[in-house]
Amino acid sequence: MKGCSATRMLARPISNVIFGGLLLVGVTSCDKVSEITDKAKNLFDDSVQKAESAGSAEVIVVGEDEGKSIIADESRLVLVEFYSDTCGPCRQVAPVLERLAKVNSEKVKILKVDVDSERNWAAKEQIRGIPAFQFYQNGAKVNQFTGAPPEQELQRRIDQYATTANAEGSTENKPAKPPEPKIKPMPKEWLPPGVTRG
Secondary structure, three states, rough: OOOOOHHHHOOHHHOOOEEOOOOOOOOOOHHHHHHHHHHHHHHHHHHHHHHHHHHOOOEOOHHHHHHHHHHOOOOEEEEEEOOOOOHHHHHHHHHHHHHHHHHOOEEEEEEEEEEEOOOHHHOOOOOOOOOOEEEEEEEEEEEEOOOOOOOOHHHHHHHHHHHHHHHOOOOOOOOOOOOOOHHHHHHHOOOOOOOOOO
C-alpha cells in the first residue's frame, strides 16, 4: 500500500472533498482509489464544461472597452442595460435580465454598464435616466429606451430584433436602416389654399 501513488494523493487536501457521494478518506484498495479519483476527475471536468457553457447565458457587467468590443464582434443581438446599484428599478430589473439571458441564450447577449463607474460612456450614449436599454444588431444600435419595462416587453423586443437580425443574415455586418421619416417635406411650389405668390 505504501507504493500506491493514488494513496499518497489522499494525504493532500483533496482527500476531504466528497466526489459522487463518496468520501475518499478510508478507502483501502489502491485500485479502488484510482477508480474513484478517475471518476471524480471526470465529474469535475464535466461540471467545469457545463459551467463554462452556461457562462454564455449570464448577464455580464462590462466597461466601455470590453462592451464596445463585444457589441462589435457579437453575431447575436446585444442588449445593453445602463444601471446603478442605488437605482431601485434597476435592482428590480436585474433578475428579469438573468432569466431572459438564460431563456434566450442563443438569440441575445446581455451586458450591464454601471453608470457610476462608466460616466464617460454613459455621457457619450446620452443616458439621461436609468435603467436605460440599448439593442445592437451587427454592431449598430437599433433601439434605445429608458425605464423598467415588464419582462414580457423585453422578451417581445428581443424576439423582434433577433428575428430581424436572422432575416437579414446576422453573419454579415450590415448597418441598421434608418427609419422612414413619417412627415415628408412639402414640394417647393406648394402653397396653402387661398394663398398666391405675388
